[in-house]
Amino acid sequence: MGSSKSLYFSEEQNRLAGLSKALSHPARIAILQYLVKNHTCMVGGLMESLPLSQSTISQHLKELRSIGIVRGEIEGSSVCYCIDEEKWKELTEALQGLIFDVNKTCCP
Amino acid sequence: MGSSKSLYFSEEQNRLAGLSKALSHPARIAILQYLVKNHTCMVGGLMESLPLSQSTISQHLKELRSIGIVRGEIEGSSVCYCIDEEKWKELTEALQGLIFDVNKTCCP
């Protein structure tokens, strides 16, 4: 076993879990914060600000890209990353919905 | 390797990642939604609504408990679970901060 039984859960539950998984590592949080601060970035800048190797950072970026909240555009010989506003909004709205629902029920 | 280098990241980055990790499985999302719907619950009810074994559900609950967003109180021979409002608010506020920061920067 060990494989998550995604099929048995609703699409929304999987979407929320998927976004959360993308945010579930401090390096990926740091990458997002870096993108917010620098608006866009080259991977080189990340390498200076994160205690991780180039290949590891590249992997984390791949994960953020794979759910669509980060996008990279080739710019000369480097790649310029930025947050995909549309996708970010779409996904985080679902998350905010959950947060709202819990607060509404729990803390009236 | 394979161990996450949490020590090298800020407390806030780790807190955000920790909450996200707790939410990163559809079963745990489903558990939270169930708690919202039923306000409080016995594990028995969860067992009927989730396609997972009792021991697996117990493990997911343990994870939610371990970061504090879910609390269980012994009630007779069963345990009554509910969302810990304080902790939930505290943690989700940090997450909403990140969502807000991204939206502010990206989508003015």
Place this chain on the structure above:
DNA sequence: TCGTTTTATCGCAATATTACGATTTAATAT
């Protein structure tokens, strides 16, 4: 007390994640 119910924990197997060095790929500069 003995069985029942309810939940937690243990032990294990399968799979996923994290990390890094080495290598590859692609664009650019010399």
Place this chain on the structure above:
DNA sequence: ATATTAAATCGTAATATTGCGATAAAACGA
């Protein structure tokens, strides 16, 4: 053409997660 730079990918090792059956623990009822 060749070297340089930037980033992705490959291969591999360490560790974490997911899941379940079996077993333990705790409270209750007969």
